[in-house]
Amino acid sequence: MSKYFRRKLFIYVLTFFLAVTIDWLIPRFMPGNPIQVLIARANLKAESAKVVYSYYMRAFGLDVPIWNQYANFWNALFHGDFGTSLWLFPQPVIKIILRAVPYDILLLLPAILLSWFAGNKFGAFAARSKWLDNTVSPLGYVLTATPYMWLGMLLAWTFGIVLRVLPFSGAYSYALMPTLSWIFIWSLLEHWILPFVSLFMVMFGGWAIGMRNMIIYELEADYSHYLETLGAPRRLIRRYAFRNALLPQITGLALQLGVIVAGALVTEIVFSYPGIGYLILQAIQNHDYFLLQGCFLFVIIGVLLANLAIDVTYVLVDPRTRTGMQGER
Amino acid sequence: MSLQVDDLTLYYQTLHGDVKALEGATFSVADGEIMGLAGESGCGKSTLANGLILLKPPMRFVHGSVRLDDEELPVWDTDRMDAFRFRRISIVPQYAMNALNPTRKIGKMTVELLRSRKVDVRSTLPELERRLDLVGLSHEVLGMYPIELSGGMKQRMVMVLSTLLDPSLLMADEITSALDVSTQKAVARMLVEFRDRRFVKSLMVITHDLSILNQIADSILIMYAGRLAEKGSTDRIINAPRHPYTRLLIASLPKVGVRHRQTRLTGIPGSPPFLLHPPVGCRFRERCPAALPECGEEPPFVEIEKGHYVACWRESGTDAEA
Structure with a gap:
């Protein structure tokens, strides 16, 4: 058992190292110079611009050779330093990200969990009734094939512009400051509904279809047939099938939860929701190496932790992995 | 009489029409009897077994009746069958x-x-x-x-x-097929022991391995292309088969002491017919070395001596003459 986890851990460390390296490389492949973008915004005279430019290049550590920058980056990372944002200069990257993360969790955690529960339930129902299968399954296929932003725009247009019942921009009213008051919470909730529904519906379709297909597969498995020949009631056979069909869905859930901190990029852009997805877009547009790096680093850590959680969960819920491990001692 | 099957006919529904997997099966299994059910792949052995316990689409009940311990078995009604499954x-x-x-x-x-x-x-x-x-x-x-x-x-x-x-009847479907020879023997003995200890009243052992049946079965039922070909005591089927198919089947088994470097193993030329549109008359006619003009009509499954049934015009013909 401990050997299994030691090996897993080694793979995770290696993956982390490679992923972070790629994360560091990608922003630097972007054309353009971030400092020049920063200075251009300041509207300085040519001579002073030159001085400021060299000052900033040194300040951000961009004047040393590229390999040196890479080493400095790892060094800073181990000291918990994510750097300073260029877009929101001089705020530190970590502060910007931590400000955005609650919105992502608020939006995505309920969307993912509720759609997972509802999708699995409905998928399992659909697998057992022809009538439901003919209604829920096509709906599920349509939903899961719908792009998030298209559904988002449709909802924003219908409920925000035509019916004028729900706001569709920002995480709370622009007239409010974040405080712990009922007015603010109500505003938060109002702004949360549309992005949540658009995410929920698309994800729901995917889960429902996946579950339906898995249940049908399990009901045709040999052990289900055997129970049938022994006259076991349908309820018992379905219970077994549901439990076994759930295993791949758990993997899917954990993977989804892993990218929770990445936010829902397109949905957040449609609704101007200030999560990490929104930050990523801003970071790219402003050549903000450090913010982009920081955002992706969060995603990397999230995905790796989620995978670790899957590995542990599987050991708990699927006896086949557990006994498999005993064999490799 | 533990099991009595009368004129049982089961089809498989497909897009191209019914596959006539089992037609007019009539036979019985006595209390304490171990009946072997043999035949090549696709002859309807497993269809018969599944039809008796779990008849569900695409398999379709056409007609026939099944009695178990003198009680009608509602094989066509999946829900009512639940009471019999596992217990009976x-x-x-x-x-x-x-x-x-x-x-x-x-x-x-x-x-x-x-x-x-x-x-x-x-x-x-x-x-x-x-x-x-x-x-x-x-x-x-x-x-x-x-x-x-x-x-x-x-x-x-x-x-x-x-x-x-x-249960009164246990069907063992190809349970020795995936095993090595020594384990086969152990499993076969176990079946006999189950019967001797009265865990099961009677047994239907489905296999394509006649040598296993020779060891454990009291009687053997030979099937060919969805029809019953011959049924008799193990001794009669192995030593004095009457249906041409059974004869060829027994003759094609390798014999101990024969070196097959010199004599080629013989088989039965040809292959079984497709059951979507089975030929009229005897289904073995195409491959039968002794086919008669009458074989264009379906031969009845008749008792030619006590407990020995054959579906062949030649046998019923000699029987009529005698």
Whole structure:
């Protein structure tokens, strides 16, 4: 058992190292110079611009050779330093990200969990009734094939512009400051509904279809047939099938939860929701190496932790992995 | 009479029409009898077994009747059959090695199954353990997952489970096919022992391996292309077969002491007909070396001597002359 986890851990460390390296490389492949973008915004005279430019290049550590920058980056990372944002200069990257993360969790955690529960339930129902299968399954296929932003725009247009019942921009009213008051919470909730529904519906379709297909597969498995020949009631056979069909869905859930901190990029852009997805877009547009790096680093850590959680969960819920491990001692 | 099947006809529904997998099956299995059911792949052996216990689409009940211990078996009604399954009629399926739920401990699954069938678990468990001893499985298997057992162990577990409620009829579908020869023999002996200890009243052993039947069966039923060809005591079928198909089948078995470097193993030329549009008349006619003009009509399955039935015009012809 401990050997299994030691090996897993080694793979995770290696993956982390490679992923972070790629994360560091990608922003630097972007054309353009971030400092020049920063200075251009300041509207300085040519001579002073030159001085400021060299000052900033040194300040951000961009004047040393590229390999040196890479080493400095790892060094800073181990000291918990994510750097300073260029877009929101001089705020530190970590502060910007931590400000955005609650919105992502608020939006995505309920969307993912509720759609997972509802999708699995409905998928399992659909697998057992022809009538439901003919209604829920096509709906599920349509939903899961719908792009998030298209559904988002449709909802924003219908409920925000035509019916004028729900706001569709920002995480709370622009007239409010974040405080712990009922007015603010109500505003938060109002702004949360549309992005949540658009995410929920698309994800729901995917889960429902996946579950339906898995249940049908399990009901045709040999052990289900055997129970049938022994006259076991349908309820018992379905219970077994549901439990076994759930295993791949758990993997899917954990993977989804892993990218929770990445936010829902397109949905957040449609609704101007200030999560990490929104930050990523801003970071790219402003050549903000450090913010982009920081955002992706969060995603990397999230995905790796989620995978670790899957590995542990599987050991708990699927006896086949557990006994498999005993064999490799 | 344990099992009495009359004119049982089962089709498979397909987009191209009905596949006539089993037609006019009429036979009986006596109390305490081990009947072997043999024939080549696709001849309807498993269709017959499944038709008796789990008849569901695409399989379709056409007509016929089945009686078990002088009680009508509603094979066409899946819900009403539930009362008979496991308690009165049971099966060790062809896929016995995958028949257990992989994510449940075997003991737990057994208890859940028994409870769902309203069987008193507490009084059944000691019997279960006794039978595990009998087949050489330790009681620990009840605390294990199926993956922890070898294929042979899983099969024995399924045999114990299927017969736990002492059914009148047990069908063993190809249970020796995936085993090595020595294990085959052990499993075959186990079946006989189950019958001798009255765990099951009578047995239907489905196989394409005549040598196994020769060892354990009291009688043998030979099928060909969805029809019964011949039924008789094991001795008569092996030593004095009457149907040309049975004769060729027996003749094509390798014999001990014969060097096949010199004499080629013979088979039966040709292949069985497709059952979507089976030929009229005797279905073996195309491959039969002794075909007669009458064979264009379907031969009846008649008793030519006590307990020996044959579906062949030649046999019924000689019978009529005598």
